[in-house]
Amino acid sequence: MSRSKIKSILDHQATDYPASVKGWVRSFRNNQFIALNDGSCQANLQVVIGLETDESIVKRITAGAAIAAHGNIVASLGKGQRVELKADSIEILGDCDGEQYPLQLKNRPSLEYLREIAHLRFRTNTFSAVFRVRHALAFAIHQFFNERGFVYLHTPVITASDAEGAGEMFRVTTLPFDGTPRNEQGAVAFSEDFFGRATNLTVSGQLEAELGAMALGEVYTFGPTFRAENSNTARHLAEFWMIEPEVAFADIHDNMNLAEDFVRYLIRYALEHCTEDLNFLAQRLADEEKNKPQQERSGMGLLEKLTSVAENSFERITYTEAIGILLASPAFKKKKFQYEVKWGIDLQSEHERYLVEKHFGKPVIVRDYPKEIKAFYMRQNEDGKTVAAMDILAPGIGEIVGGSQREERLDKLSQRMEEMHVPHEELYWYLDTRRFGTAPHAGFGLGFERMVQFVTGMGNIRDVIPFPRTPKNAEF
């Protein structure tokens, strides 16, 4: 008999039919009742074994063991579940020595501990829920762009450009560490390296995505991104996934509309397709909040927060307005901000949090930042002071989207590159798009893990990626 997924058994109303299931034992009660989970859904299937079951089998039904159960799906006699599998036979597929198995249903191992056994943490309710939601969001991303006619463009993971200015890079090389070849000036001879030049892991697919957009019209990337920054926070990874749409004939307002539609679409998708997992995660979060002091509680439950974001439009303000709000705030007057507030500063975490969590109470899109604090490729506004950049700030996460209208005017772009010491030679291919049929265009980047954090309510980004890569940590 072929294996049935537990999800399909629980989803269907029928009873009194034969079925086989395979999964991992979550708990074994009364030498008779197995709570079995196969990863297809949050809920367990109760498998009931007969009293005549061979004792040598019964002894091997331990928490964590992999088993197969064959029998009939029947209406449950007990109270906690609608149906159960009345087993005729049990097969032990893989034993699990409970004395050494670190996961026990009753012990509530901490997220920090589970991070150290990331190879086993998928077996917990929390992580299986998080990774099912992560999958759903990844799928929804492709669906969103596909519905709108975007082309999924695979930009390179290995890049020769180090002029993107998006952060420290990981070097990619096959040169030996001992006896590294040197040129006549004594510098490392990258001409002898695999690609004949210095190469790195990508920090962004944006520049390449722009090339695609200037022919295909609307493209997006969705792939791994690498930053060799020594960042030790709950919001940073050395290897993370990023989505970068790029749209020809679009301005900053089209860009904000797309980004807002996108974020709200993803949340609606999760609410519709991950109800059970989100309910579980919401409950988990609520339990966690109970142990926090009153002041640190968020006040809104996970589902309320997601529903509110999905149903209400984001606040849109300019950078100049944001500075005005901060300067007029009670927090500023009481000198609550650690960092200075004045026109020209980069907004600090505390400023973003004030705007999003205290002042507006919902996601905020801030646009038209001072050109000095933004990248060379952002389009210069008429005022000569600002660029058409926009960031979406989300409650609890901070910056979740960063984007801009791109500078399509060759002279302006060229001039800005000179001012910011970005070498023209290395980016001739980028500049060519401005030489040959340039057009207004815009795009943004969305940090996938930050989106997963927002939807699942997980506080640490290391808990929403299967195998986190952070400074001093590349285990598994």
Next chain:
RNA sequence: UCCUCCUUAGCUCAGUUGGUUAGAGCACUUGACUGUUAAUCAGGGGGUCGUUGGUUCGAGUCCAACAGGGGGAGCCA
């Protein structure tokens, strides 16, 4: 990288002003029970108190360095 906190059984945690043989729950094991719901009840085994060094008659407890981890900040997505 900076500030700060933590590290005691497989897991979650107690351990008082430095003082006898370091405790509990879960897990494991032996037995009982058999429609349980984190099953329950009774007995049992299980410890290099992160590592190294120091102070002291005596260190899980005090001090230092190192390692690992958490929280906050910077950089950013």
